[in-house]
Amino acid sequence: MTEPRNPGMSSMPQTAPVHTDSTSPAVEMDPVEYTLRKRLPRKLPKRRNDVYVNMKTEFRAQLARCQKLLDGGGHREICVHGLGLAINRAINIALQLQASSQGALQLAANTSTVELVDDLEPEDPDEAGEPMTRTRNNSAIHIKVFYPDPQ
């Protein structure tokens, strides 16, 4: 859904190396005023056992959802994802799941960098400001919560 709005970005090869500090050119904000509009994080996969943690939903509800997937959902493993501020909550959920399973569950955490795009829209359309985009990076965590295979 972000694609039509952003043809330039979507054609970017996905394997492009991620640079934190160097890709975003120093944007001159003056004299035109801009509205900073944060786009949603771009496409991410969603299986039934993927849980994307956010900061809007109540913690308990998200924990219960994960618990339900593991207990009643028949999944032997789920993936809990968190981006930015929600990393903390994702870790918390994973650790809570592990603690309440009496050690039956294991955690495998991976970290990654997610590239985010901000739109800069000029406040006043009469002025010469052009819509711009800026990219920045944020950290993310992906925790696999799973029952280890009996060996």
Added chain:
Amino acid sequence: MFPGCGVLSGQNQYLTRDAVRPHPGLEVNGPIQMENGGTPGTCPVYHDQTYSNAGQQAVVYNVSSPLKPTPLPVPPPALKLGQEGFKKVCRTEEDSPCPFPGLASGVLEMRVKEGSKIRNLMGFAMTRMQGETGVSGGGVSGGGLRQVVFTGSGRAVTKTITCAEIMKRKVGSLHQLTKLQYKVVKEVWESSEGGTSEMTVHRTVPSISVLLSKDPLDPQEPGYQPPETLSALWDEREGIESATQAACKRPLGPLPYSGFPHCKRVCLGEGVSVHPPH
């Protein structure tokens, strides 16, 4: 309990893991002697704001009562000590077992705090890892350190991951091992109404430890990430499973993480089995 506690105010601590701990299992790396790695065995005590993260638990004991280890799973109701006229006097992170049991001694440990500046942390760690001559001093090997551990808890978790991500990007070809655990934080609260009442709160906060190593690590270990998965973490799996789009149950609306017409699958577990070219 903690002899020689120093009272700091949220500054960075660069410590080397002291060598007294036994190290069963593989020694991935020989011990590296560091000349100014901080004081081993200090415990950081610093004043801090109240953590108000949901899901964090706190158990209150009176000072006279024996301090027991906090039972984890049952979340007691959140305590609002700050609103009841209590003031936090001191905050101590209790020692928790090292999440990497086979780790060699002398590995640089970066303790990321809430107030740590990333440029300070990275400036220090990068110098050590790159081992630029003259900076490391004392005749340490020219190649720099082989391993570094970033640890952080509570609100510093995000910063910890960011540091690790930056280092992976800058150094390249680093093997990563990520471990999560709860860390017990002891807080002493004092009544601000002049009373003598004092309370000790044992709070558990989530903490993360990220080991970055130039040498290969055990790929079977949960939480292992092979080098150069920066962008591949998502992409390669999308290629494999892009055919299965039926897994998408929810309507594609303005939900975070789903604002894209294709609903592709990913599997994080597959990366674990990738063996390093070694």
